[in-house]
Structure formats: C-alpha cells, structure tokens
Amino acid sequence: MAKAIMIQGAGSNVGKSMLVAGIARAALRRGLSVAPFKPQNMSNNAAVTVDGGEIGRAQALQAMASGLEPIVDMNPVLLKPESETGAQVIVQGQRTATLRARDYGKMKATLMPAVLDSFYRLAKGYDLIVVEGAGSPAEVNLRSGDIANMGFASAAKVPVVLIGDIDRGGVIAQLVGTHAVLPPEDLALIKAFAINKFRGDPTLFADGMEIIADRTGWRPLGIVPWFDQAWRLPAEDVMDISGRPGGPLKIAVPKLNRIANFDDLDPLSAEPDVTVEIVEAGHPLPADAALVLIPGSKSTIADLAHFRAQGWDIDLHAHVRRGGRVLGVCGGYQMLGKRIIDAEGIEGPPGEVDGLGLLDVVTEMKPAKRLVQTSARHVSSGEIVMGYEIHIGQTNGPDTANAWLKIGERGEGAESADGKIKGCYLHGLFSADGFRSAYLAELGHSGQVATYGKSVEESLDALAQHLEAHLDMDAILATAETVGR
Template sequence: MSRALMIQGTGSDVGKSLIVAGLARAFANRGVRVAPFKPQNMSNNAAVTADGGEIGRAQALQARAARLTPLVDMNPVLLKPQGASGAQIVAQGRMIGQANARDYQELKPTLMPRVLESFARLKAQSDLVLVEGAGSAAEINLRKNDIANMGFAREADAPVALVGDIDRGGVIAQIIGCKAALDEEDAAMIQGFIVNKFRGDASLFDEGMRFIAERTGWRALGLVPYFDEAARLPAEDAFGLRAQRRDKSEGVLIAVPLLPHIANFDDLDPLKAEAGAQVVFLQPGEALPAETRLVILPGSKATLADLKALRDNGWDIDILAHARRGGRVFGVCGGYQMLGRFIRDPDGVEGAAGEAPGLGLLDVETTLTGAKTLTRVAGHALAFDAPFAGYEMHVGETAGADCARPVLRYEDGRADGAASRNGRVMGAYAHGLFADDALRASLLRLIGAAPSALHYEDRIEETLDALAAHCARHIDLDALWEMAR
C-alpha cells in the first residue's frame, strides 16, 4: 500500500520545500520509491517537465532529490503572478487562463478533481508521496475551498507534520498558535511538528520542544539546525533577492536588474557560484555600477510591465551607456525580448494589451501570442562554442535581421536567439544555459573573468546528499514513516 505524508508550515519561507527535498533524498537512499507533490504552488520560478508541461522549480528539485524525472502531476496547480492582472493559472502543466485573487477562490473547487487525479497517479507509482503545503496551515480566511493545505489533507486523508521556523523568532507561538486557530478536525490531521533553522546549542531548546508537545498533543519529530548549504540550491521565489547585496570583494561584476516580475532567476545560480564573478541584483532606484562587465536581463512573467519598470528605474539609460562603452549585455527569454526594437502584446497575454519600444540593442521585434512554448532543449551554443541543455518556456515570436546571427543551434536544427553585429549584445529564449560548465567558462573568459573548476551539476547532487544526511540526523524518519498512511 502506498503511503502519503504532508509537510505543512506555520507560514511562508519556513523551509517546507527544503525539508521535502531532503526527506525525498533520505527516503530514496533507503530504497523507498518516493515522489514529491505540491497541490498548489505560487511562483514564477518554474521548470519544464518530461511530459511537456510546467511545474514549480521547487518540485523539480524535489523530483531530482527523489531521483525521478519531473512530471506535471507533481504540481498540478501552479499560479504565476502577473501583477495587476492577477495570476496566470497552470493546471496539470498547461495554462488555462488568468484570474485575480478573489475570482481564483471561486475557481478552486473546479481544480480539486485535477489535484486528486494527479495525486492518485503518483500514489499508484510510489511507496511514499511527500506532499508540501503552501503558506500557512492556519490561513483560515482561505479555508473555504482550500486545495493547498488542510482542504487537501482532509480530502486525501494525508497526515500532517507541521514545520515552524525558529530563526524568525516566536516558534513556540507559531506552532501553538496554529493549533489554536485551526478547527478540531483540521488540527487532528497534524500528527507531529518539526522546528527548523535552529542556530546554537540545541539542548537550550529541549524545554521548548517539550512545552510545544504538551500544549498541542503533537509528537516532536525533530529540531533541525540551519542548513547553510541551502543557498547552493535553486530558490522557490524571488523574495530573497530583494535583500541580497554584494557578498564578495573581488571578481568581475555581473549586474542583473531586479525586475518586479522576474522569472526563472535560478538561471543565474551557476554564475553566482563562480569565485571569479560577482552577481549583483540591482535594487529599485540603484544605478548600474560603473565597473559592470556584463548586464544580464533575466526572464519575466510580464515583459511589458517589467520593461516599463526598467525605464522607471533609469536602468535603460544605464544599460545603453554601458553598451556604448563596449560593455556586454545578455538577455534571457523576456530579457531577450526587451533588447529588441519593439514588443507587442495585442491580445493581453501577459496583462493589459499594449505595445512598447524595446531598448533597441538588437534588430529584432517580438509579438506575444497565446500559444506557449514548453520544451526541453539541447544543442550547441554557437556564440560560446560549447554544448548546452535547458528548456524553453515562453509566449511570443521574435524575428529580425539580428536573428541571422543566432546564439544557439538546437539538436533538431532550429536556431534560437540573436546577436548584434559586434557580438557584444546577445539574447536567447532558452533557460538553463549557464549550468553547462564549458559554456559558462567561455562566457566568463569573454568578460575577463577566470573560470573555476566548478562542476555545477555535481555540486547540486552533493548538496542534496548533504541535505538528506542533515535531515536524517535531525528528523525521526522512522516516526514519519509510521505516521504516513
């Protein structure tokens, strides 16, 4: 009989995604066929699946931790925020429309059958399904029609382990407060609790663990120390980027404007891991540093809105001046579209219908269309004379004179991207390019940086193994197995 266990949290960013990834690898190491599942996710950091859909990046990482190929069933509902227009709704890997927050609440009951269908398929293939909740278990204002937390747990009869975050303070109140806020039937689904992100002497919190257990009646499953290597793994959302500052005093500077609807920003993680490079996210109102060697315009979930934000912050002026001085610019997906002469969204695919001139650094134009390209790709990066593997995830078609100098050539012969005549401005639709060690080394040499001996994909695997060992040391896996049903 297949089992299921749900990991819910006292709030957002308490470490649910990371714990599920660690538990997935830990149980897989025990020979358990384990699969990750998140009924509903909200993120613009997404991944293309083997079955041609898209899911949250965190679930793709959890699938990797479980040594599985990502599938759309692992995240049957994905909400991709688009600003004032609400969010794009992706159901079982495919975009089905847009809705604002209020309208979405009424839509949720129609999505529960799809959620349960995906869950049933995963259970049929697994010994254990690890289910991740969303936000807080105690969001009682959203309890009606809930598909993300207790609504799903009750419907699927999935017992719950509740995670609290001691690093932000008040973890005793977090966990006991959840018990107080939940109705009795929902609270009865919770079988135990985990205190996450502890720093210091663990024995000093022994009394805290006992007190929580006594007041809630829930089993203490583990006190988990802060996992410092978490920064090596792809993040689920962009909130952390808003607090990032330079963490190195040396290395060639790569600047990335922090756009309001930045998407798939894990493209930049391999460059951040290079000792010879500094990746700096420009905060709103912050000028482009004079010493910048490379500007990367990242992916966007609302390209026209982010192009306006680029101009509102004065970054367009900075980037154009940077290019005139001979600096390099690279655009990924939506960032590639912004580098062209014009972007048109006649049908309001990414928000309100409209059009706007781009930065004009590439002689191309883009028209956004309702058809979404979702596919894994591989081939040769012509601009860097290196192999690559990644994925396409975009709406829109781009054409123009500079497309005669493509950046990439796919295995099926298709070309992607465009380069300026002098080769200093480039863009392409494919995500994940910089994960290839040879391509990344070629890019770094172009901007005067010394490539390291980093094997990026190997480092991800090593970090997942370390995370699994960390979870196995500090969480009672046997108790979790017993709880699952």
C-alpha cells in the same frame, strides 16, 4: 498505493520546500522509491517537465532529490502572478485562465478533482509521496475550498507534520497558535511537529519543545539547525542569490517586478570568482559590472516600463558605451529589441511599445505558449547545452541571422554585430559547465569553473544527512500512511 506524509508550515517561508527535498533524498538513500507532490504552488519560477507542461521550480528540485525527472502531476496547480491582483492559472501543466485573486478564490474548489487525480496517479508508482503544503493552515479564513493545506490533507487522508521557523522568532506562538485556531477535524490530521532554522545550541530550546508538545499533544520530531550549504541549492526566491559568496567578476541583474525563471542565475552565482548582484528598484546598475543580465519576465511590457522607471535604460546604454556586455534571456531578450507588439492584448491593452533598441529584432506576442525541453549547441565554442523554452511571443529581425545558439539546424537567439549584446529564449543553459566556462571566458574569467550538477547533487546528499542527524526520520516514515481512493 504509496504511503504519504505532508509537510505543512506554521507560516510562509519556514523552509518546507527544502525539508521536502531533504526528506525525499533521505528516503531515496534508504532504498525507497519516492516522489514529491505540491497540490498548489504560487511562483513565476517554473520548470518545464518531460511531459510538456510546467510546474514550480521547487518541485523540480524535489524531483531531482528523488532521483526523478519532473512531471506535471508533481504540482497540478501553479499560480503565476501577472499583476498585483491577478495570476495565470496552470492546471496539470497547461494554462487554463488568468484570474483576479477573488475570482480564483471562487474557482479553486473546482480544482480539487484535478489535484486528487494527479496525486493518486503519482501514488501508484512509488513507495512514498512527500507532500508540501503552501502558506499556513492557520489561515483559517481561506479554509473553505482549500486545496493547498488541510483541504487537501483531509480529502486525501494524508497525515501532517507541522514545521515552525525559529529564526524569525515567536515559534511557540506559531505552533500553539495554529493548534488554537484549527477545527478539531483538521487538528486530528496533525501528528507531529518539528522546528527549523535553529542557530546555536539546540539543547537551549528543550523546554520550548516540551511546552509545544504539552499544549498541542503533537509528537516532537526534532530541531533542525540552519543548513549552511543551502546557498548551493537552486534559489526559490531571487533575493536569496544576493547573499551568496562571490568574487571579483560582477554580473548585474535588475530585479524585475515579475521576474520569472531566474534559475539561469544559480550556476553563475555558484562560481567562486563570480558575484551575481541583484539590483533592486531605486538603485542604479553598477558601473563595474562585466555583464548586465536581463532575466525572464512574466509580464514583459509591464516590466520594461518598470525598467525604464528606475532609469536602468540609461544605465544600460552607458554600460554598452563602456564596452560592457549584455545578455537577455526570454523576456529580457524581448526587451532588448526595437519593438514589442501585442496586437491581441495578451499582456494588457492591445498595442506596441519601443524596446531598448540594442538588438535589431521585433517581438510579436502570440497566445500560444511554447513549453519544451531541448538541447542546443553554442556556435562559437561547440559546447552542448540542455535547457528549456517557456514563453509566449515570436522574435524576428536581422540580428537573428547572427544566432549564437543552434537547435538542430535552426538558429536560436540574436547577437549584435560586435558580439557584445546577445539574447535567446533558452533557459538553463548556464548549467552546462563547458558552456559556462566559455561564456565566462568572454567576460575575462580565467581558470576552472565549478561542476554545477555535481555540486547540487552533493548538497542534496548533505541535506539528507543533516536531516538524518537532527530529525527523527524513522518516526516521519512511520507516520506516513497508505493512501487510496
């Protein structure tokens, strides 16, 4: 059985996902076989796995850092919010229910056997499992039935390293406060701590490290400075894309309430001549955009209503009249059609709504979800793309005869007669450098494009080197303990 170590945070968004990716890549570079694991994640940014399920996109990046293809055991419970109070529950890659938060709170304790089943199965194949927590163990009101933090660590007997985020301030209180509220049996699992996202001279916080160590008894493992290349890695939050450096060719992306699987944007935003502008609610779609890209959605009909409420439908039609191009991916593709029919009430009350009317297609929502990794050929350039489908609904109509992608002999997607409006269900296609070059050329881009996959791999190596320089990696690996049933 493998050894395991768990990275938990003293709060949300302390950088756990990136640290797990960096530790995994550092362990791989040291010659260890390593795999990531997150008991429970909450995200609509999912990845389709090679074994036909779905997991959080962050775990797919961590799998890449580990030199692996993603599988469902790396994230056995995934919550995908569908409304302000409810979420779809994915267990070991497959949808099992849609529940309100209160009902999921009652259910989650029953999921521990599935979580441990995935964990122990994963642990049989590797030297090291790097586990990521969710949120913070300091949320002791959620401790009963917990499967994401100390509940899992206790059940699997995995030692914990606690991470504090100094960038948001109050890091001493984050860590010492967590120590103050945890019960003794949970405190016994925390072996060490580290500070993340430091800007400036780390030696200025030496006294702070001593104070935390004195108050908690935990071993200090280091201060991690801000990682400047973080923007080159796939974004976990769509708003992280807005802060990336860019160029004169603008792609506008309306921020849908339930935006999902926006990894289509990462390769575009990595292009030095391209600016991907995430347009928030209340702001118009920019008139100078070469492309409006409508991304995936977890709740297409509700997000279409949100789209109209912002006046983006008016902006979009003005963009088209100016000769601008439009691309809809997955939920965005469904919105571009003439109608969306949900006779079975899969997304809400049964019924149908008018789409944006820019493609002559109609979508019917169906309960079965399509989850598949696949490759396709871009018809006009002949370039091959690798991607995945993750959707409910079937889309048909005259414009599907103008399919601009081919999966085998089957047409995929739809295109308007003038070729300026396109839609498809295939996510991830922009990761292919050749296709991305051909598509951007249609928007007026000239010159070479970045080598996206190589850039991500180089950034993961740089992250590993960053952690080797600033974290006590020897101590982290020494803290890991052998797990077993």
